Amino acid sequence: MLVTGKGGVGRSSVTAALAQLARARGRRVLVTEIGDAPEDYSPLARYFGRDRFSVEPQVLEPGLRGVVLLARTGQELFLKSVLRSGTIARAALSSDVLRRLLSAGPSFREMGVFFQLLTYLRAQHADGKPEYELILVDMPATGHTLSLTGLPDLLLKLVPRGPIAESLKEGQAYLNDPTRAAAWLVTLPETLPVSECLELIDGLRKTQVPIGGVMLNRMPVDPFTPAERALLTTALGHRDVLGHESFDRPLLTQRELARLLAGTSLPVYPLPEFAHAGLIGSLKTALETIAPIARSAS
């Protein structure tokens, strides 16, 4: 599962809750995120009581491991598999020139991340089933997601043969297979997030990654009955009082929800707004029974 969406929409907390849910259902889970440097602070890892994930899968809780996907880790894994020697791969990577090339060269960073992910997809458990029955990837910004999912197509045009091509094709087969992979978009019922979500859907469609659906996070609950709403609408008028904005918010939410539903035929799943304390638990409970928003027959 690739969990994607713009910063600030609650993507990491949704990823963490999905990991907890899958683990509770007895699956072997690997939760990952794409990092820039091993020492980076990770908001996702915070939900598992850590400052950051390690560069190799580390047990977070029984049945749940976490790892940070880094260009360098993947590049090393790849060189190891191609050169069939860890020593040579490490020696090659310690070459200053090669390091410079790999940190700036065309798509090498994405390639590293892609290969590291592929390594975990390939891993087999002793029981013959995959070592990781569910891999969750928390995808930072929109651009990152598209450069990763679009990588195979792009690079295969340049490098149609050879070990890179083989890995790309293998990874692409995973990513484009709706029975094995899906991208999930997290967004908010607000103007910009909805617009960006619709753009991202378009972008993902082009890279042929199957999309599971949209999670509309932090849907406010409207505490008012229609009669109360009518009464207060008149009483409030244009008054600039505290509470007016929150009173209007469900209306904006409905407008943005309608726009989202009109813009895509994908299922849209609402997630309520929860307090920060106990957030992951609340989200997990909500995810257990989540159902898409019904669309009118029209």
Next chain:
Amino acid sequence: MTAARIGELLRTKRIIVCCGAGGVGKTTTAAAISLAAARAGRRVLVLTIDPSKRLAETLGVSRNPPEPVAVPPERQKAAGIAPPATLHAWMLDHKLVADSAVRRLTRSPADAEKVLGNRIYQQVSSMVAGMHEYTAMEALYRLTNSGAYDLVVLDTPPSRHALDFLEAPRRLSRLVDSRALQAFLPRSDGLVSRAASKVIHAILGAVFGDEFATEFVGFVGTFSGIFQSLNIDVNEMRRFLSGDDVAFLLVTSPQPATLTEAHFFQDKTRELELPFRGFVLNRSRALNVDKPLPDAAMLPSPVTPEAQSALDKLQGLARHELELAGRDVALLRDLETRAGANATAIALPELPQGADDMGTLITVADVLSNR
């Protein structure tokens, strides 16, 4: 020494760099700062990255012009910009900037077309990590020195770390710096570099196949030649950006990690010796503390039980808003403390989302310049 207010910065500086994570309203803030400076009588250029459709239309750059363009004259006039003051805008599309650099730096149009048509160039110009940042720097450097503007405002590419745009070009420039490249190029002298070159060829060959490796190495040579002549030495860029006439601002929004981010940004600018001048706290609800709470007086009398219940719920929402406002007031105070003697902090109200029209920009510009 008293810290210069944002209003003073935009009247006196030559470059204002707006940094910040994605989604905090950085692009709108950069546009509002530019507008405020132009309204104060300066010739201003805003270099924007990935503006909303609405903002691109407001600034007149929705068609992605190849060079900076003036905001339509009637709109400038309506916004209170009087000649010689002007407001220009340009959308930093990295492909566009790279293409225009190739055109300027190649000897003939035919040469340029050869490079632009190269399939590796086409892919690479959009794939190379740091390309966005590199081109932003290139444009900032060139346009600031063009003499056409009193102030250039730079909106930086979104990234997890606010100063990534300074680091990314370094990665790229380390790649294209001549010593590193010698190892790739067959004409290298010296036994050691020839040996290194062989190793690298062998690795690239094993990974990509010999044919592509050869093509790629050839390409890196040509491409790096072009980028070397751009003459953007990262150290020179650093000097250029550390001058007295430059101000770095961190644009942020109220969230749990804001203070951590602010702290990180300040440390990092200090480490890089960049002139950090202030925090812009967007989407602040701090101003809400002055708003009244809803009360029974606004209800028609007599107050029915239903009206009372509705009011109770509304008051609940109002108390929550007040609590959030109080939190934002405290956050702004913390940022002011953190800003210290040489910098400032300012809060901007939450704007209706997507409202990137001239009217909204003027509202923000007024808040910015009155401080």
